[in-house]
Amino acid sequence: MASNLSAPHFHNEEAAFAFVEARVWPEGPNCPHCGGVERIGKMGGKSTRTGLYKCYQCRKPFTVRMGTVFEASKVPLHIWLQAMFLIAGSKKGISSNQLHRTLGVTLKTAWFMSHRIREAMRDNGLFNFGSDGGVVEVDETFIGNDRTIKPLGDKRGRGFHHKHKILSLVDRTTGRAKSMVVDNLRASTLLPILKENIAKEAAIHTDEASQYQNLSRDFASHDFVRHGAGEYGRGDVHTNTIEGYFSIFKRGMKGIYQHCGKAHLHRYLAEFRYNNRVAQDMGDTQRADIALLGVVGKRLTYQTIGA
Numbered sequence: 054m055a056s057n058l059s060a061p062h063f064h065n066e067e068a069a070f071a072f073v074e075a076r077v078w079p080e081g082p083n084c085p086h087c088g089g090v091e092r093i094g095k096m097g098g099k100s101t102r103t104g105l106y107k108c109y110q111c112r113k114p115f116t117v118r119m120g121t122v123f124e125a126s127k128v129p130l131h132i133w134l135q136a137m138f139l140i141a142g143s144k145k146g147i148s149s150n151q152l153h154r155t156l157g158v159t160l161k162t163a164w165f166m167s168h169r170i171r172e173a174m175r176d177n178g179l180f181n182f183g184s185d186g187g188v189v190e191v192d193e194t195f196i197g198n199d200r201t202i203k204p205l206g207d208k209r210g211r212g213f214h215h216k217h218k219i220l221s222l223v224d225r226t227t228g229r230a231k232s233m234v235v236d237n238l239r240a241s242t243l244l245p246i247l248k249e250n251i252a253k254e255a256a257i258h259t260d261e262a263s264q265y266q267n268l269s270r271d272f273a274s275h276d277f278v279r280h281g282a283g284e285y286g287r288g289d290v291h292t293n294t295i296e297g298y299f300s301i302f303k304r305g306m307k308g309i310y311q312h313c314g315k316a317h318l319h320r321y322l323a324e325f326r327y328n329n330r331v332a333q334d335m336g337d338t339q340r341a342d343i344a345l346l347g348v349v350g351k352r353l354t355y356q357t358i359g360a
């Protein structure tokens with residue numbers, strides 16, 4: 054039996070480049086400077102950097118790292134691939150501190166890598182929730198404290214006015230979940246987000262909260278459960294899937310991202326939803342592989358991350 058981590062691209066720099074090149078350039082190398090695909094030569098020789106090519110059209114050198122989240126990083130590519138495997142395969146997320154200890158890179162580097170990888174994993178939302186006419190559960194939850202908002206009155210720590218507000222959607226057919234940070238829970242804030250992410254054909258299930266009234270105008274149907282009246286479901290009308298999702302979500306967020314600022318929260322959410330597509334039969338290796346496809350064209354520097 055071979056461990057997933059015994060694959061050569063996790064240990065050998067040449068193999069790591071070959072692995073990434075096969076995915077980023079399925080049709081062969083292309084020059085990130087001029088876009089050329091012809092007259093490209095691989096540089097050889099002992100003193101040459103691994104994976105170095107030269108474009109004879111614009112006469113500039115390049116590697117597959119250019120134009121990806123791996124650009125301008127001194128960390129060997131095979132270490133990046135280990136980090137991606139760990140992050141994409143972890144159900145509850147991995148802290149920068151854990152990555153630092155496991156990979157033997159500095160804490161600052163680990164932090165930088167994990168943010169870049171999360172960016173690569175950000176879901177681009179290629180298809181809408183509920184596009185098969187199935188049920189999409191919608192609900193909100195509150196986590197942490199948004200330090201940009203003062204708690205109301207003297208009762209510090211009570212209520213949710215000052216907490217981060219998270220809106221989540223779960224497609225009951227595919228098991229896909231998506232969460233986002235929202236500024237408030239007004240219908241005028243939420244409706245545009247719901248319309249952007251959910252297909253018109255979808256059947257929406259929510260609780261009775263006022264912000265979800267009138268959703269039947271924009272979607273095929275809208276049913277809700279009256280939690281206030283002690284009702285937890287009528288036949289297939291319920292929000293149990295999303296409540297189950299929230300309980301895993303809160304456990305995952307609590308242990309690792311306790312002091313998460315609002316600016317970073319959306320990246321953590323991207324990682325979380327990536328790792329929790331419960332109904333999708335996807336192994337850790339496949340998940341890491343798909344995450345790798347996200348590295349193309351996602352430059353992320355210290356400046357764009359902010360601190």
Ligand SMILES: [Zn+2]
Nearest residue numbers: 084087108111
């Ligand atoms: Zn070129």
